[in-house]
Amino acid sequence: MIKTLLNPAGTRQRLLRDLIVVILLTTGAITAVTLIQGANIRKEIAQEHIRQNLRATSDAIFQFYDPVRSNALLIQKWGVAGIWQMDDIASITTKLIPMMENMPQVAAVKFGDTEGRSYLLTANENIWITRTVSPHRPKVITWKQWVNGQLIDTREEEKPYDVTNRFWYREGLSLTSDKQDDVTWLPPYMLDYIEVPGLSAVMAWTSEGEDPLTSVLALDVPVNDLFNQITETDVGPNGTAFLFDGDASVYHPVSGEERAETHQFFLHHTAVEAPDVREAMGAWHAKGKPSAAFTFTIDGKAYWAGVQPITADTKEFWIGVVVPQSDFLQKVLERRWGILFIGLIILGAGFVMAGFLTWKYRHQLRDMPNRVIRDDHFEDDVRRLITRGEGSSLEFKSTMRMNLKTEKNDKHIEIAWLKTVVAFMNSAGGIIVIGVDDDGQVVGTAPDGFESEDKCRLHFRNLMNQHIGLEFTQYLHLYIGVIDGHTVLVIECERADRPVFLLNKKEESFYVRSGPSSLSLTMRQMLKYLESGK
Incomplete structure (x- = not known):
């Protein structure tokens, strides 16, 4: 049903014809683009390079931030459950020390409540230090x-300390x-116990x-550590990553004494010493703060830069990347004619080999999926899928996690479509x-209750990590769009080059497609299936 939309031509003759056409068109396109559209190629390569570097920097920050968020959520759950007893300092401290040992980026954990209690746990080398104030002795x-x-x-x-x-x-x-169900990141301020700026x-x-008590938890992260995490990210041999406030000021570490006097955590970009960062920020403002990568020059040398918020929910801190054009284009520009010549030779050899490979690997080629969903034709492409109906290569699900009968999030709902993901990748x-429901009606994912598209994508990524493995996300493509006012998700699954298993309740299962169903195979069946090369 959907197979004609997913796969190349079903016969050797048509596939060979299409490959010849592709080779001729590709050769002509390479020649035309090299001679006429060089500037566009340069722009596309540069923008992709900047996106990759921003993504690498963002991933490094995610690894820095995520443990802090996860542990803050855990501590809050303990607090809601009544596990914390602010008067039992020893119990709190013994629970928190192992957690803090696994979060070197956190300088301290702090508590305060509306009765005036306060608690701080920090470390000085191998010694853990607590600072507490009781409402019965507020000046001690x-x-x-x-x-x-x-x-x-x-x-x-003998020193008053008012947490309020x-x-x-x-x-x-x-x-x-x-806003109490998730972490809120505060803008930078001075951490009073170590006199450095922090988040x-x-x-x-x-x-x-009858007497409700409100408690506040804070996990402190020195800004300098975040700054170092960003600046140490590999963005090329001459590239620079930097931290700024989303407007005109760049984060600039200075000495502790100087910072204690001024409390200035940012410098206006015109005062930054690094010329690439200074000029990049100036160009960003001059161009109207573009969200896409942009170019500028310093002494006649071309640079590319891009910026984005650290997270979708944190607007106080942004990251920027500046890379000289020579880092990723100079060799290509110097050898463009040689590359074109070699490319033509390779295409000629590929043309000769195409017929042989088409015949030898015709089954594999027939299984190879193409992208179906186009970003600018999302609704049309999805409606075309719905018209064809469910089958061996297409399945509809009403929700990602919500059980519409019980009106509650249900792990079984998630496992049901994750089985299909694994089966598709193994088939x-x-x-x-x-x-979209079983009848092909667009019902949308509103019952899943995701606050934003980013939260939905994060939940999808977490499920992949928990049940399948992030290394297999290269075979998955998640699209999110709106049809008739309803949000619809489309997951395109490519055939994986190695077996994929579903981990559920500490058990691994191997699934394949059998008609419109996902079938779990025994160990013997799996080995036979893999040996057959299907």
Whole structure:
């Protein structure tokens, strides 16, 4: 049914004819583009290069941020469940130390509540230090030192400390109920216990009862560590990654004494010493703050740059990448005629080999899927799929995670379409359309309750990581679009070059397509299937 849309021509003669046409058209296109459209090629290559570097920088930041967010969510759950007892300092500390040991990017974890209690845990080399204030003794700070979870020293300091005056506490206390289910990242401020600028991942929760108590949690990350994570990202031999405020100021680390006096975490881009960063920011403003990659020159030398927010929800911090054009184009430009000549030779040899490969690998070629969904024709392409109906290469699902009968998120719903993903990758590929019911009616994914497209994509990525493996995402293409006001997801699955398993409840299963169904194979059946080369 959908196979004619997914696969090349079904016969050797038509496939050979199409390959000849493709070779001739490709040769003509390469010649024309090289001679006439060089500037466009340069722009496309440059933009892709910038996107890749921004993606690499973003991935490095995600690995930096994600453990902080995950552990903050876990601590909040403990707080809501009543596990935290702010008066039991030893219990809290022994729970938090192992967690902090696995988060070297976090300088401290802090708590405060509306009764005036406050708690801080930080480290000085191998010694863990807590700072606590009790509402019964608001003018006394108690310091304790811990080694291997054991208390080794206690001292008290006659010094008032009011947690309600702290920036992180006030911001956390102001969070509305709909923002308490996820981490809120605060803009940079001075961390009072180490006198360096930092960011805080803040969460809050309120206990139930006659006298509700609101607690605020903050996990502190020094901005310098984030800055180092960005600047150490590999963006090419002469490229530069930088951090800025989304407008005109670039983050610039200075000495602790200087920072303590000025509290300035950013410099206006015109005062930045690095010429590539300074000129990139100037060009970005001059061009109207474009979201796509842009070019500029320094002393006649071409550069490319691009910017984006660190995360979709964090607008206070942006990342930028600047790369000289010579990093990725100079050799291509110098050898463009030689490359064209070699390309023509390769195409000629490919033409000779095409007939032989077409005959020898005709079954594999017939299974090879092409992209069906085009971004600018999403609705038309999806409606064409719906018209053809479900089959061996196409399956409809109403939701990604919501059980429409129980009106609750259901793991079985997720596992059902994940089985199909695995089966498609182990077979000839296929397409899953989520937001369309079995009758072909567009119902949308609104019941899944995703706040944004980014949250949906993150949930999809997490499911792949948990049940299939991120290394197989190269065979998957997720599209999100709107049809008749309903959000629809399309997952295109290519045939994988190695076996794919579904991990569920610590058990791995191997699925293949059998007609319109996904069939689980035993070990013996799987070995026979793989040996057959299907």
